[in-house]
Amino acid sequence: MTSTDEELVARSIGGDSDSFNELVLRWERPIYALAYRTIGREEDARDVCQETFLRAFRALPGFRGQAKFSSWLYRIALNLCRDWIRRERRAPIVQAPEDVDVMELAAAAEPTESIEDLVARKDLSRAVERLMALLPEEQRTAIVLKEYHGLTFQEIAELVGCPLSTVKTRLYQGLTVLRRELAKGEPKKTKATL
Amino acid sequence: MTEPVCTYPGDRDEALIALLYDDGGAEASADRARFEAHVRACAACRVELDALRGIRAQLARWAPPEPKFGARANLQSNPQSNPQSALRNPRWVPAWAQAVAAVLVVGVAAGIANLDVHYDRSGLTIRTGWSSRAAAPAAQPAAAPAAADAALWKADLAALERQLRSELRPSQAANTAAAQRSSDADLVRRVRALVDDSEKRQQRELALRIAELMRDVNVQRQADLVRVDRALGLVENKVGVEVLKNRQQMNYFIRTSQR
Incomplete structure (x- = not known):
């Protein structure tokens, strides 16, 4: 029989590390997906995911079950993502290693493919990803939590600490921006596919 | 043709989102029923709702890359001693x-x-x-x-x-x-x-x-070139007008001096 999160948490607090491992197995993909969709970089998302479980493991004795385990985990992950975003804003966007000609590297990586082809090759998934990255963090988080993690408005409101109506407004604004931007990109996409 | 205009008296955006995600909460069921009735009669809301559903369908195609997890199993062996190293070193x-x-x-x-x-x-x-x-x-x-x-x-x-x-x-x-x-x-x-x-x-x-950067630079460059071209055109026009004026003045002076 499959144990619930609450049962696994209780056993983990009692020192059963297999139970915590089961929780990691159960939640690592959703947490990784949340981190990836929030910060947009695979390796950093993996780091955030790993750090989330480390923090959860350390804080587990203090977890009293006030919220669902998943909500608690999401909150840890979102805080880590927020920290990451703050750090990234301070750092330069692209840090080229010393003595490396990035133009040469780009040419060497795809010698036969033009820039146009390279850009056209990206599918809708990338387009959505890029547009999502343009949204303000609050709107993006609301969309990610609702769209990909199926949280209720109430859960999102508790998780991000804002009124329920604000969650709905953020979702509406975010989706409206996506709609407008995707509509802008449509003629270009059609041209590229012809 | 004029765009259809919505006249819903309540908070339309919130109602639209609640209907879109089918998540209004029990207390909002009356509001939702009212909004559903409104949507049946309102073309603007129907169009927007359909468009937002389309966006949701597009969002569903965004999948993160497959993660490579390799550290989880090590946490179970000795988590108390040093979970950090257990997770970091597979x-x-x-x-x-x-x-x-x-x-x-x-x-x-x-x-x-x-x-x-x-x-x-x-x-x-x-x-x-x-x-x-x-x-x-x-x-x-x-x-x-x-x-x-x-x-x-x-x-x-x-x-x-x-x-x-x-x-x-x-x-x-x-x-x-x-x-x-x-x-x-x-x-x-x-x-x-x-x-x-x-x-x-x-x-x-x-x-x-x-x-991506180069594409953006190219787009920006094209836009800048168009802007410069327009600006040059304006300058040329202005210069042309000035030249014309000067020429007219010169003609006038020549005519008056010959009298």
Whole structure:
């Protein structure tokens, strides 16, 4: 029989590390997906995911079950993502290693493919990803939590600490921006596919 | 043609989102029923709702890349001691597992060597399959006198000890060295593969970002060129007008001076 999160948490607090491992197995993909969709970089998302479980493991004795385990985990992950975003804003966007000609590297990586082809090759998934990255963090988080993690408005409101109506407004604004931007990109996409 | 305009009296955006996600909460069911009735009659809301559903369908196609998780299993072995290192190092093996592995290796080695360790009143006896002939007389101690038996035992034991030492030492050293070499080589190979993968991934990502950057620069450049072109056109027009004025003035001066 499959144990619930609450049962696994209780056993983990009692020192059963297999139970915590089961929780990691159960939640690592959703947490990784949340981190990836929030910060947009695979390796950093993996780091955030790993750090989330480390923090959860350390804080587990203090977890009293006030919220669902998943909500608690999401909150840890979102805080880590927020920290990451703050750090990234301070750092330069692209840090080229010393003595490396990035133009040469780009040419060497795809010698036969033009820039146009390279850009056209990206599918809708990338387009959505890029547009999502343009949204303000609050709107993006609301969309990610609702769209990909199926949280209720109430859960999102508790998780991000804002009124329920604000969650709905953020979702509406975010989706409206996506709609407008995707509509802008449509003629270009059609041209590229012809 | 004019755009349809919505006249819903409540908070339309929130109602639209609640309907879109079918998540209004029990207390909002009356509001929702009212909004649903409104949507049936309002073309603007229907159009927007359909468009938002389309966006949701597009969002559903955004999948994160497949993650490579390798550290989770290590957390279970010894999480209390150092979970940080357990998660960071996928090759980390807990102490108890190492001890079990060591006992298994010794047991298997003893089995292969046909080792027989025996301890009784006459002392410690160690036999291997390779020294069975040397140890054979020790199998009938009851038949010989006690003093001669003891001397024989001592001599046998010393010979056996020498033989065991000479046999086990080189083979142990060779086994350890070989295992070390193969494990090091394996580790180096894996690390190289990881580094190669990482470098390739970084190169791809960098190339993609640069391509995007170049495209943006090109677009910006085109826009700037158009702007400069327009500005030059304006300047040319202005200059042309000025030249025309000057010419007219000159003509006027020439005409007036000739009178």
